Amino acid sequence: MRNIDDIVQGRRLRRMRKAQWSRNLVRENQLTVNDLIWPIFLVEGENQTQPIDAMPGVSRLSVDMAVEAAKKAHDLGITLIAPFAHVHFEKKDVTGSHILDEDNIILRAVAAIKNAVPEIGLMTDSALDPFTDHGHDGVLRDGIIVNDETVDILVRASVLQAQAGADIISPSDMMDGRIGAIRDALDASGQCDIAIMSYATKFASAYYGPYREAIGTSGLLKGDKKTYYIDPANSDEAIREAEQDIAEGADMIMVKPGMPYLDICRRLKDTFQMPTFAYQVSGEYSMIEAAAANGWVDGERVMMESLLAFKRAGCDGILTYFAPRVAENLAKN
Ligand SMILES: NCC(=O)CCC(=O)O
Numbered sequence: 135m136r137n138i139d140d141i142v143q144g145r146r147l148r149r150m151r152k153a154q155w156s157r158n159l160v161r162e163n164q165l166t167v168n169d170l171i172w173p174i175f176l177v178e179g180e181n182q183t184q185p186i187d188a189m190p191g192v193s194r195l196s197v198d199m200a201v202e203a204a205k206k207a208h209d210l211g212i213t214l215i216a217p218f219a220h221v222h223f224e225k226k227d228v229t230g231s232h233i234l235d236e237d238n239i240i241l242r243a244v245a246a247i248k249n250a251v252p253e254i255g256l257m258t259d260s261a262l263d264p265f266t267d268h269g270h271d272g273v274l275r276d277g278i279i280v281n282d283e284t285v286d287i288l289v290r291a292s293v294l295q296a297q298a299g300a301d302i303i304s305p306s307d308m309m310d311g312r313i314g315a316i317r318d319a320l321d322a323s324g325q326c327d328i329a330i331m332s333y334a335t336k337f338a339s340a341y342y343g344p345y346r347e348a349i350g351t352s353g354l355l356k357g358d359k360k361t362y363y364i365d366p367a368n369s370d371e372a373i374r375e376a377e378q379d380i381a382e383g384a385d386m387i388m389v390k391p392g393m394p395y396l397d398i399c400r401r402l403k404d405t406f407q408m409p410t411f412a413y414q415v416s417g418e419y420s421m422i423e424a425a426a427a428n429g430w431v432d433g434e435r436v437m438m439e440s441l442l443a444f445k446r447a448g449c450d451g452i453l454t455y456f457a458p459r460v461a462e463n464l465a466k467n
């Protein structure tokens with residue numbers, strides 16, 4: 135009989151890598167079109183496709199164009215669309231009150247997309263930042279983002295979004311207690327089947343830069359968001375945040391940003407065994423695009439590898455601006 139040293143000596147881990155068929159046979163994770171959530175940007179007007187300088191290949195769309203994009207996304211097999219709004223400055227104020235106007239662009243887009251493509255999922259954000267004149271996710275008073283007053287507005291915005299046709303409410307603001315409050319309000323308004331995907335662990339990250347250009351808040355933001363987003367240095371705190379949101383009724387949890395936080399994805403999946411998602415944010419997207427445009431990396435391959443890495447880290451799906459390109463790529467291969 136061979137002793138243990140001989141077995142270790144005889145082990146050849148390259149054996150299963152020798153051919154494509156054997157690599158396929160032992161592959162542990164796979165990216166599929168079902169994993170893709172597509173964030174899109176909305177702008178007022180008709181027939182508008184406005185390229186975003188800081189996000190090459192991504193444009194703001196008027197509602198009619200967003201409907202066309204949703205049809206295309208559905209044809210490609212994308213599961214879920216998450217619309218975000220570029221709001222005219224005149225409509226912004228200190229409490230983000232336009233988020234509660236029944237004719238705001240998010241509510242109109244949700245209704246239009248749901249009407250045209252009822253089969254695709256729609257997920258809306260009830261955070262206030264696109265709607266406030268200071269760019270914060272909540273009500274700003276005396277230099278403080280006031281938690282409970284903000285939650286009251288998020289709750290009302292969430293109910294309106296659900297009534298307009300949103301399937302999932304996904305608040306990105308990181309106020310304490312908002313998941314339970316939104317759950318209660320959805321249930322009380324007869325919307326008990328509307329799910330909640332919590333931005334449970336959103337970090338105070340520099341990777342959101344291009345997004346703020348996309349929704350037109352970059353020049354507005356006063357200060358930073360460190361009093362409500364998590365310190366990028368912390369991981370145990372992320373566990374406590376996710377635990378709290380799950381206890382309050384979140385159906386799914388999200389980690390944001392994505393790639394620099396894969397350790398958080400893995401810890402959350404292992405700890406809670408909940409449906410877990412990551413947001414590959416604008417800065418991650420634009421870094422890959424910039425390097426690819428310079429010929430420094432193979433953009434298509436980096437795109438696919440970056441998304442596969444989320445699956446390996448335990449994610450059930452990824453919000454990514456690459457979604458339509460990835461779906462096309464997966465259909466080809
Ligand atoms: N609430 C959505 C975001 O903040 C997105 C950030 C990004 O893509 O950088």
Ligand SMILES: [Mg+2]
Pocket residue numbers: 308309310311334375378379
């Ligand atoms: Mg929290």
